[in-house]
Amino acid sequence: MRFQDPLYGLTLRMLGSPQAAEDATQEALIRAWQRIDTFRGGSFKSWLFTIAANQARDELRRRARRPSTSLSAHADDPEMPDIDLPDTDPLPEAQAEQAELRAALEAALKTLPDDWREIVVLSDVHGMDYREISEVTGLALGTVKSRLSRARGRLREVIRGSRELHEAAERLGDRR
């Protein structure tokens, strides 16, 4: 199925738990099937993502109503798949830096507010433009733009911290 991987990826990023993401994806696809007659043309991907995002948001609301572990608690979850960035640079140093950056980004994503995370994932992970995100989330374009920049700003701080840490380690290595 063409869209199942991105849909699963979206719900996984939004919910943080593979089991919850699996349930939400399955439920979203069943709903899409049942409501296929409500699809009025346009982007089928956006339509599917809207259903999946709604499903994930419902689950987040359910979690908020009942006491449960936070999303960051899944950071050490052994069930959480090991998401690896593809290594495009053959140099070991660059690989190490990339792995460090990836880990830092993963951790930082989990600390974002749910609605910021949803938008940055839709935009930067799934490549949607502002209008599509507005369609999926039901938010105004201005709100999408604002939340996206705030989320990226927060992630930028993480990257800067990671880079500074890496530079400090390099300097330390040069002195020796």
Add this chain to the structure above:
Amino acid sequence: MNRWQRRDLEAPSTPLERLEERLSAYLDGELTDAERSAVEVELAADAETRETLDDLRLVRSALALLDEGVRAPRSFAITAPAVRSGGGSPVLMRRLELFMRGSAAAAALFFVVAVMNQPTLMAPVASNDMATGTFAQAESAPVETLRAAATDDPAVTPMFAPDAMQPASAPARAMPAAPPTAGGEPGEGGVMGTAADGGLGGDAGALDAPKGNDVVPQPDADLMNTMLTPETATAPAQPGTFRDSDSSQGVGGVAPALATLAVLLAILSALTAWSRREESGR
């Protein structure tokens, strides 16, 4: 945090946040021509702005690669049963299974309680069959014979006496040759209907009961003629009138019904669990 406070929080408040919003939109190609030109001027003039843009670009490209390793753990191809059930998701199926297990346990518990409180509920009621059999015999008799019997033949009369018409359950009630003897006390003997007999209860018993030394009442010929017209004689028994099985022993059916319900729910629960396992195994 209310909606307005959240809105304030989201709006860029510092120069850096405003810069990041401009640069973020610039990266995404969401600025007007005029805005884009202004940003490019700013980028040409300020190294820190360029560095911020580089960072944001890095964030964007790193996030774009983030989900390349993510694969759905299984196929989510929708099966017909899942769609037909209107939500055959694992969560719903699991809830349904739990609900059925709980219901089966509750039904089984009620069954045990019902049997313990009234152990005779499960026992067969022989007297019912006898009484019903007697009346069934009466029903099958030809109308003319019955009419004649009601008016002429004293040997057959007791069967059609008002007593015999009662849906009594006591075996003595069903015996045609057991009219109350003279001098019998009210309420004595098998002919007497009691509330415990079921059926019409005390009123019927009072109707049946001969008082003291009264002569056994003979059926009124006109009344019997009215009662034994072909329509009434051949018509099926009306609920609550002649069929003993319709008498007030309704609770007797509760225990077997509960047992059946418990078994059915347990079977359904097992089927749901099996179906769910099959589904997740695909």
